[in-house]
Amino acid sequence: MKQKKFILSESEIPTQWYNIQADMPNKPLPPLNPQTRQPLGWEDLAHIFPTECCKQELNTTDRFIDIPEPVLEKYKFYRSTPLVRAYELEKALDTPAHIYFKNESTNPLGSHKVNSALAQCYYAKQEGTTNVTTETGAGQWGAALSYAARVFGLEAAVYQVKISMLQKPYRSSIMRTFGATVEGSPSMSTRAGKDIITKNPMHMGSLGTAISEAVELAITTPNCKYTLGSVLNHVALHQSIIGLEAEKQMEKAGEYPDTVIACFGGGSNFGGLAFPFMRHNILDGKRTEFIAAEPDSCPKLTRGRFEYDFGDEAGLTPLLPMYTLGHDFRPANIHAGGLRYHGAGMIVSQLIKDGLMHGVDIPQLETFEAGILFARTEGIIPAPESSHAIAATIREALKCKETGEEKVILFNLSGHGLIDMTAYDQYINGDLVNYHVSDEEIANNHFGVK
Amino acid sequence: MKQKKFILSESEIPTQWYNIQADMPNKPLPPLNPQTRQPLGWEDLAHIFPTECCKQELNTTDRFIDIPEPVLEKYKFYRSTPLVRAYELEKALDTPAHIYFKNESTNPLGSHKVNSALAQCYYAKQEGTTNVTTETGAGQWGAALSYAARVFGLEAAVYQVKISMLQKPYRSSIMRTFGATVEGSPSMSTRAGKDIITKNPMHMGSLGTAISEAVELAITTPNCKYTLGSVLNHVALHQSIIGLEAEKQMEKAGEYPDTVIACFGGGSNFGGLAFPFMRHNILDGKRTEFIAAEPDSCPKLTRGRFEYDFGDEAGLTPLLPMYTLGHDFRPANIHAGGLRYHGAGMIVSQLIKDGLMHGVDIPQLETFEAGILFARTEGIIPAPESSHAIAATIREALKCKETGEEKVILFNLSGHGLIDMTAYDQYINGDLVNYHVSDEEIANNHFGVK
DSSP states (O other): OOOOEEEEOOOGSSSSEGGGGOOOOOOOOOBBBBTTBOOHHHHHHTTSSHHHHHHHOOOSSSSSEEEHHHHHHHHHHOOOEEEEOOHHHHHHHHHOOOOOEEEEEGGGSSTHHHHHHHHHHHHHHHTTTEEEEESSSSHHHHHHHHHHHHHHOEEEEEEEHHHHHHHHHHHHHHHTTTOOEEESSSSSSHHHHHHHHHHHHOOOOHHHHHHHHHHHHHHHHHTEEOOOOOHHHHHHHHHHHHHHHHHHHHHHHHHOOEEEEEEEESHHHHHHHHHHHHHHHHHOOOEEEEEEEEEESSSSHHHHHEEEEEEESSSSSSEEEEEEETTTTTOOSSOOGGGOOOOOHHHHHHHTTSOOEEEEOOOOHHHHHHHHHHHHHSSBOOOOOHHHHHHHHHHHHHHHHHHHOOEEEEEOOOOOOOOHHHHHHHHHOOOOOOOOOHHHHHHSOSSSSO | OOOOOOOOOOOSOOSSSGGGGGTSSSSSOOBOOOTTTOOOOOHHTTTTSSSOOOOOHTTSSOSEEEEEEEHHHHHHOOOOOEEEHHHHHHHHEEEEEEEEEEEESSSSSBBBBBHHHHHHHHHHHHTTOOOEEESSSSSSHHHHHHHHHHHHTTEEEEEEEEHHHHHOOOHHHHHTTTTOOEESSOOOSHHHHHHHHHTTOOOOOOOHHHHHHHHHHHHHSSTTEOOSSSSSSHHHHHHHHHHHHHHHHHHTOOOOSSSSEEOOOSSSHHHHHEEEEEEEEHOOOOEEEEEEEETTTOOOHOOEEEEEEEEESOOOSEEEEESSSTTTTTOOOOOOOGGOOOOOOOOHHHHTTTTEEEEEEOOHHHHHHHHHHHHHSSSSSSSSSHHHHHHHHHHHHHHHHOOOOOOOOEEEEOBTTTOOHHHHHHHHOOOOOOOOOOOHHHHHHHOOOO
16 A cells, blocks of 8 residues: 655654755845834844844854754644645546645644744743734634743734634634634724724735734833744744655655645745755755745735835834835735735745746635645645645646656645635635736835835 | 654554454344334345445454455545643643543544544445435534545535534535535425424424434435444444554553543444453453543433433434433533434443443533633644543543542543634633533433334
8 A cells, every 4th residue: 555644753853943044045135224224133123023033033154943942842742744645636637746745734723833833932931021912814823823822821912814804713713712812903902003994994904914013012012022924034944844844754755856836925834845945956956846826816926026125014014125016015805814915035035036936826716626626635625825835736737747747746735724614615606706916006006115 | 852642654553443342241232123123133224324334233243343445545644643642731730640632633524533434435335325424413524424425436415413503614614615415404305304393493403303314315315325423333343443543552652541531422432442442441351441421411321211212313213222311302502512412322331331431421611611721731622522521531630639649541532623613702702501401301301112
């Protein structure tokens, strides 16, 4: 019988994260102070983020960084996650490709997000923080952060994008079950939120608006730090556990990926899976192709500009060098709430510029078609975000069918869709549509300081 | 660092199920024909159930039965499931007890139910069946059956208890995503359903009513077989994979359970975990205590009668020898929909009579308190059904705290509660209550043929 699943024993779980910044041919440009346009040091970020995270953010020298023992201990609650050969999907596609997926949906929070939530809360606790705050879209990050805060004895306040809160109410319930406070964003509880609502009372929120509110709360609350679920370099660092495990597991499977695919919102699950493999392209001459699958309604990788822009809608963050649609770009209300973000992380932006990876745009209906095929073959109902990776994988596998190539494709199943069933209902009932974004919608936005 | 999780490699997954009927000191009494009161042979059941299941149902001689290769192959999608040491829960309870749980919530369907769904659908397909039908309460079984039917190319029709459908709508969406037809029960689509609705238009359903409808559909539809998620002997057989794995995993942990606990509806997850360990009580002089945790609103194990009774409300099934509250007992609308059943399986009923195990009754609020403590310590939001096992475990662990005993307690986490978040919301908001059943409510019911 063919082996379906590859798992690591507790002792095989990596004990260090991989920091791709050390190996990048061109380092990411530094974040800038919006007023002075001077590069920021870690000290300039430490009033917002836990100090250790700020140091990791700008660390371009250490290739490997030790995972603190208490974080590693919590990783062992749910790691390693399985690497799975998708035999049934291959059969349904009649493709010669070998399709593997890293199943980050098996942990009780439902997605990869907990890998960084645990690290950030640990560092926050270490420096005497009592409260953490964050934004969340679909709620995968918010759920993970709420759990991690509980683990390390912190109070958590989460701003959840309003449209996502309405689309998937169970995720707020999960956060509350772990003891967190949850507020729909834009809310009336912050100046940033009030300003956004005043301008547009019907604003349904985006990750950009929710970040503004959470950052404001962190800055104005004593002993409170802000945590972010994606975009930043230290988040990709923490998520590298995914790819480091997958590397060992692919070795057990006796294969090496020709193509690595993940969905793309800010880059956390993409970087997590891709970067450990990408280092072998940079250092060892491997020629793996890296594909980031984004919604065609939020096409920053393929149609954004590489600019210094704010990470949030209100302009409270430093200026970040990224592919962006403009910080006031308002993404359509697609169900993949985790991908509704205007900018790409700094590392990924540099890697795209340097031709080490590329993006593809997937329409919403194609992602649901892919998600349902995946559910009916592999038995797992994927998160709408992850279905972008599945759709991109199916495209590649069907190319292989045409060419006859036996490519090894590895994608990240970043989370399950059990809390997103309303979206599946709507798709099955024929009530979902595609939202293609026009050039004008992008051109009218603001990039950086006005 | 202490080992948290014990997993088996694919090659260590058991390839046979364990049939406790072969080892029972007193075999279960046979099912009877309600008209003639004569014992039924497997041929008499085969118009309802897949033939192989009927044979397994009455097999009192073979201790081990081979798992068919195609079923084993699908088991490897999600098995082995982890055995986990609940260090954080132990710490929160300040107990010297060693608490382990078998985590059956890690598969993509969310509970142990898929273990038997795959087997039943495989056997149905083997004999040329095209359609399967079933009942479901909370929907864990219905979801598993819908997936398994898809795997083996069968059409599935599921009758879901109406109150559960309203309480957790996402479960019906999951079934539909796998391609099944879902109907709320009692429905107007069967004679049994119509009769129940005519008598009581506001009837919110129970497993007993849904079974009546599904059995009627199976009997009146060509090439259609009925499948059941619990109660019957062959279901407990298929679920024995849980305990057989746990046995190997406890060995890896270097311990053996003093106490084995599972929640109890019809007996599928209880039997699955308990029976493989119970055989060592019967054969090898072990003295493990076996505790079945039922809702105090549905107390058949502790306050039911041992009688021949129908398995369904309308009286379409054979007469089964069981501890029962009467086949027209109407359980309160608790959130643990999977435990709202009037009778206990035949094997368990005999084992209770013989003093090999016993039941405990847990009020609804205690189960939610336990569930939230478990979520906040071990990170997993449990199904309301499984929270009964957790509550019983906590009671035992607190006894150990008083006596100082270092008992090894093993319980089954039969499923996660991610689709049950409405129930957690209600608990957190203070809107849930206990439903203690009165003696009169039991006395007024019907047992067996009127």
